[in-house]
Amino acid sequence: MKVYGNAAENVDFPAWICGHWNGSPLEIGMGLRTEVGESEVRHHHPFCEYFIGLEGTAEFEVEGSVVVLRPGLVVMFEPGERHQLTAVDEAGARWIVIKERSKPGTKYILE
Numbered sequence: 001m002k003v004y005g006n007a008a009e010n011v012d013f014p015a016w017i018c019g020h021w022n023g024s025p026l027e028i029g030m031g032l033r034t035e036v037g038e039s040e041v042r043h044h045h046p047f048c049e050y051f052i053g054l055e056g057t058a059e060f061e062v063e064g065s066v067v068v069l070r071p072g073l074v075v076m077f078e079p080g081e082r083h084q085l086t087a088v089d090e091a092g093a094r095w096i097v098i099k100e101r102s103k104p105g106t107k108y109i110l111e
Contacts, residue, residue: 004028019099027099033058033085034092042084047101049077056093061086069095 004018018024031051042061051060053069060067060075062083069075077083 025101027101029097031095031097032092033088036088036090042082044080044082045077045099046079047099048079049083049100050098051075051077052096052098054094054096056091057089058085058093058095059087060084069093 002024004022004024016027016029019027051058051069051074053071053073053075055071057068057070060069060083062077063081066086067075
């Protein structure tokens with residue numbers, strides 16, 4: 001058994017819990033956004049990425065479409081699928097994010 005955790009206090013979100021840096025085959029983090037509007041640049045990865053809604057709602061722009069993440073839903077981005085967090089509701093949003101493969105340097109920023 002392995003137990004992973006982020007020991008840092010008062011970390012900015014997303015708070016990455018495990019990944020390539022501590023030997024995990026998955027990269028897992030917790031996200032929290034309280035500001036309304038764009039807060040992340042458009043990017044893609046060579047692996048699947050899963051967002052699991054916990055509280056509030058968030059909107060992702062995915063290949064020109066808008067997808068809403070809310071509690072109880074899972075949004076999966078396919079390898080190479082361009083995505084961007086574009087908004088959260090006024091109450092904020094909280095989620096868990098899981099990436100299938102955890103390798104350094106695999107987030108590709110798009111202009």
